[in-house]
Amino acid sequence: MVEIFETVEGEGTRAGFPTVFVRLFGCNLRCTWCDTTYSYPPAEAEFVMTIGQIVEETAQYRSRHLCLTGGEPLLYGEKSAALIEALAGTGRYDDLHVETNGAIDLSYFLERIESPIVRYIMDYKLPDSGEQDKMIEANIRRLRKQDELKFVIGSERDFQAALDVLAKHPTKALPLFSPVWETMPPAKLVRLMLDHGLHQVKLNMQMHKVIWDPAARGV
Numbered sequence: 001m002v003e004i005f006e007t008v009e010g011e012g013t014r015a016g017f018p019t020v021f022v023r024l025f026g027c028n029l030r031c032t033w034c035d036t037t038y039s040y041p042p043a044e045a046e047f048v049m050t051i052g053q054i055v056e057e058t059a060q061y062r063s064r065h066l067c068l069t070g071g072e073p074l075l076y077g078e079k080s081a082a083l084i085e086a087l088a089g090t091g092r093y094d095d096l097h098v099e100t101n102g103a104i105d106l107s108y109f110l111e112r113i114e115s116p117i118v119r120y121i122m123d124y125k126l127p128d129s130g131e132q133d134k135m136i137e138a139n140i141r142r143l144r145k146q147d148e149l150k151f152v153i154g155s156e157r158d159f160q161a162a163l164d165v166l167a168k169h170p171t172k173a174l175p176l177f178s179p180v181w182e183t184m185p186p187a188k189l190v191r192l193m194l195d196h197g198l199h200q201v202k203l204n205m206q207m208h209k210v211i212w213d214p215a216a217r218g219v
Contacts, residue, residue, distance in 0.1 A: 001025055001049050002039050002071065006061040010207040012121055012148055012176065014095060018063040022054060022087075024080075027071040029101050031129040033154060033180050039071035051083050055090060064092070069099040074109060081112050088115035097121050097148075103134040106142050121148045122173070126161045128154035128180070140165070143173035150204060154180035159192050166201075176204035 002023040009019040023036075025045040037043070049057070058066065066087060074080045088096050097119045100106070106120060122139060125131040129152065143149055149171055151162040159177075166175060177198075179189045186205060193201060 001045060001047050001054075003046065004054070004057050006063055008207070009065060009067060011178065011204050012097070012150070013174065013202070014065060014097065015205075015207050017065045017095075019065040019067050020058050020061045020063045021067050021069060022058060022073075024068070024070045024073045024075070026075050027101065028075060029072070029103055029125065029129075029131045029134060031125060031131050031152075033129065033152065033182070035181075036071065051079075051086050054083060055086050058087065059090070059092065064094040066093045066096045067099060068096065070101075072101050072104060073098055074100050074104040074106075077108070081109055084109070084113055084118060085115070088113070088118055093117055095119065099123075101125070102139060103131070103136060105136055106139045110142055110144075119146045119148070121150060123150045123152065124162070124165055126151060126153065126158040128158050128183075132161070137169060140169040140171045140173075143171050145172045147173040148176055149173040150176040150178055152178045152180060153189060154183045156192070158184075159189070163196065175201045177201050178204040178206065181206070 002025050004022050006020050009015050009017050023039060025039055027040040068084065094117060096117050099121045102123045102125055122143060125135055140149065153159050153162060177189060177193060179186050190203060193203065
């Protein structure tokens with residue numbers, strides 16, 4: 001485990017809703033622009049909890065939304081699925097979204113977890129991340145209408161790559177274009193979206209980096 005805390009959701013279609021965050025330790029990717037490097041080795045896991053302890057800890061908060069994030073929260077396979085099922089089964093949440101990095105096969109989770117409140121916010125890594133070759137393209141067609149497909153865009157090269165992916169792999173999920181904080185000014189990304197007539201794509205700003213210091217944790 002890395003941390004459990006309550007704040008407002010900073011991005012995606014549920015941005016602004018009070019949300020409980022459960023951040024798991026460990027990630028199978030090393031993106032160049034990662035803003036949660038404390039969630040993977042060589043750092044140490046900050047503490048260890050059982051599934052029951054995680055469920056008990058999250059119960060102290062009143063928010064009806066929960067975000068399971070990392071690192072990569074699906075890294076632990078059956079244990080990750082059991083945690084999702086346990087949290088969804090409490091009846092305390094209207095929405096439970098899982099932020100996953102695109103390098104984990106979603107088929108197991110989609111087939112096993114039947115709860116209607118569980119959604120997947122899946123990244124598709126682009127060239128600037130250094131991890132595009134790790135993407136499981138078949139995941140894109142597995143995403144459902146309630147899911148989201150996030151592209152983190154650091155340059156015009158990334159922008160074009162995202163367009164190519166969407167053209168090659170139609171998806172039911174809502175595409176989100178998120179600017180890399182340091183290299184893609186949001187105004188430039190908006191202009192690119194307008195110039196290309198991307199009426200089906202949603203700009204995805206990280207609200208928490210506007211409200212608090214971009215490097216702040218637990219917010």
